[in-house]
Amino acid sequence: MNLRQILYHQLHIGAKTDGRLTLLNIVLVWVIIAAVVTAIMSTEVEFDRQWHDEILMAELVFGIVFLAEYAARIYAAPEHPGPGSALSKRLRFMLSPLGVIDLVVILVTFAPIFIANAAALRVVRLLRVVSIMKFGRFTAATKEMAMAIRERSYDLLVCIAFAFVFLLCGASALYWIEGELQPEAFGSIPRALWWAVITFTTVGYGDAYPITSAGRVVGSLVAITGVLLVALPTGIVAAAFSDAMQHRREEIQKALEKARERGELDDEDTREDT
Amino acid sequence: MNLRQILYHQLHIGAKTDGRLTLLNIVLVWVIIAAVVTAIMSTEVEFDRQWHDEILMAELVFGIVFLAEYAARIYAAPEHPGPGSALSKRLRFMLSPLGVIDLVVILVTFAPIFIANAAALRVVRLLRVVSIMKFGRFTAATKEMAMAIRERSYDLLVCIAFAFVFLLCGASALYWIEGELQPEAFGSIPRALWWAVITFTTVGYGDAYPITSAGRVVGSLVAITGVLLVALPTGIVAAAFSDAMQHRREEIQKALEKARERGELDDEDTREDT
Amino acid sequence: MNLRQILYHQLHIGAKTDGRLTLLNIVLVWVIIAAVVTAIMSTEVEFDRQWHDEILMAELVFGIVFLAEYAARIYAAPEHPGPGSALSKRLRFMLSPLGVIDLVVILVTFAPIFIANAAALRVVRLLRVVSIMKFGRFTAATKEMAMAIRERSYDLLVCIAFAFVFLLCGASALYWIEGELQPEAFGSIPRALWWAVITFTTVGYGDAYPITSAGRVVGSLVAITGVLLVALPTGIVAAAFSDAMQHRREEIQKALEKARERGELDDEDTREDT
């Protein structure tokens, strides 16, 4: 294999038949994690003041790594299977969603080094959290998951409609009962809906709660029904997720068996997987 | 098909064999949603003051749409299968629950335009939330759901009885332990029951909580048992819902197959569904 | 059937083969519910002052009903199947747990009428909540439920041990981190355990929460692990409950079939059940 082929196999997530990450991919995953953590921490004013130079240095390093990765992906793009000239394959990568994300991440990673204006810096720092979208490349699971959920979208919609009607009943009741007593919390249905959602999901911040007997009876009903009704979409989503995971395991198993038949996997790999 | 037949097929939810909504139904669903959202938002005093004229205009439009729908339904009622004269079928629709709801929604939608008195307006605006009951027409799922839950009503009753006995024990214990220490929160069993329900469902507003060691031990037991016991009806409801959804999918499948046998569906539809 | 036989069949919950309640049983269930609700409401000082005479009157009525039921049970006890003289059967009922509960409930129901001392009255009123134990007679489900859970007691114990070790780790960590910063909330491990339980069960009153970064990381871990670990016993209890309910339904089915074979059920009943 020449350098371009090695680079392509190291960079491309689907290149290994058994679904494991290559060494280069593992390095990239850790750099992305480090970049996201740095982006998160740098929004804390106290932390930013104390480690200002180190953060800038880290951002420079992350930017260079991401730039090198982007250049390598463009260089190795012609190795992608399918027809088309080297140039058209490179352009296709650069215009693909993942290619555009790569470029945007490089720009927002380098930006803090050149920007001195504090307000602009704050926005750029927040934008740097998008680095996490680079993970999109590693989520074969996302697509299957989305498909599995779409299949059950009717069930989910029925559940959410039921839940919303119930929320609206609860919120209207409390607007009626305590609207004049606690105008801040229940003075309108949108306000009462905030209370209803927070009670329904059993979060219960305590910023709004009924204080009359009638309101508490309604509140109890909302809390109990919340526990019962919220469980329905949960069950649906859990079943969909479990199906998608099962599907994925079978896909990997099939790919492994095919590869073994073609003799692509050496004995060591086979022994490890069985 | 003449106009009356077209109207009937466009309006009637069960007229399409595959359970999908007709174009007119989709328009009506969105108008109902818009009417409910307007009704909710108009209870917010600030919002109402700023957009007063626009809200009145929207209510006028919604009222006209609902009036036209009501007139069309009465006009198309004779197309309903079964014996009886055109007049008797129209009267039967007007006296059916869905027909009465339609009329009430029209009245409360037009009312804000003619009412100037602020207190009366507030009541009417709240009542306009009943527009959501027009959705009753689209919920074939509701009936099956209700039946599935009724079948397991004994299990649910046992669960709720267990939960209530436990809640009463917890509330009595805290009334006994902290009744004199925190009279506002635990000064009577009904008050302690409010605390018990909010702890049991893990909402936990924080408006009432035990402060003594004994009370905290009881509170911990109530919280832990809550997590365990509340899960039982959840499982029952989730299983009932899943059964009802499965049942519904089979019904639609059967209806589709029957229609295909009779050659009612054209090839395009069949290809889409399989 | 003579009067004693009719009374026995009306009073005894297992006398009807299909598990439904007799007319007399339904009346008794409603009187017990009314007695418990009265007992609960009478602990609210405001309510007690306003309806004092009505509560006393209701308690007198409940007491007379319970006394009559107790007398009828003693009178009808000899109808119970099995060997032994009428007197020994009556004594056996009076000394059985349910017989003793019946007597205690009668005493605490009549007590408020004869007691004038406010402090003593408060205790007696609280004790009247035990009326709910009379429901023990109607819970064939309780026994099966308890057996089903006992079978899985090892699994439950392992779960609870895991959860407790985790709670202790969390509580110790916060005692270490914030013990000196918030002595009221985390000044000792027992205090920190209260916080840990309330976080673990996702109740979250908000009377105690970490304020340092390290404390918040530990708190996040406790909350996330709580959601994961608390679900385990929930699953076990739910499965045990579902088994017990299934078992009960099969038992009733068998009893019905046996009764049908012996021709004990008339045609009307059979038609209703199938």
Added chain:
Amino acid sequence: MNLRQILYHQLHIGAKTDGRLTLLNIVLVWVIIAAVVTAIMSTEVEFDRQWHDEILMAELVFGIVFLAEYAARIYAAPEHPGPGSALSKRLRFMLSPLGVIDLVVILVTFAPIFIANAAALRVVRLLRVVSIMKFGRFTAATKEMAMAIRERSYDLLVCIAFAFVFLLCGASALYWIEGELQPEAFGSIPRALWWAVITFTTVGYGDAYPITSAGRVVGSLVAITGVLLVALPTGIVAAAFSDAMQHRREEIQKALEKARERGELDDEDTREDT
């Protein structure tokens, strides 16, 4: 059997084929529980002052019991099956993780008796909570559980990644919307993440919550998605736990059957188990 054999069979958890604890093991379990409870309670300053001498006395007793157990384990170690001299088997036990824990627990149990310095005493008392690690010996379940979860680690990782990306989105949104309005709660992404975790897990302390309309819409989405997404790993962990328990029961059943074939179990035991 000589004394050393009896001691080994009494001490060793796996020595009894049916998985039940020996008498000596039961005594040890209760002493460990008592030691942990004493360690927990002694961190409460009020309690420690009042019962200071009794706590010291109890610690002395626990220390002697643990010392005797440690000595007995070393003495009985040569009974362990497998090759090796008595001395090498004893050394192997002393250097095994469980042997080291035993020694450490003895040291921290005796320490409070010799230490007078209050600050040092506080640290030692906290360390005494490690006594709970002695339970490690009784958890054959732990190992199987850990293995079952490791098998599904990919599913869990995907879930946690999804949840984290969602948390980050919610936290970034609120940092953007309310960062300047509530700097204490949402002034940086790490702070907003604390709010997001506490809302996501439905704990909801109420120390931080959105107050603007936009913030509340985001907060509602985080709460609802939390209920849905947190359920996924829960389902995975519950299934893994259920598998591990099933596996364990089968193992015990097999061991019992083998023992019965070899005639090791007397009739009384067999009758009890079937």
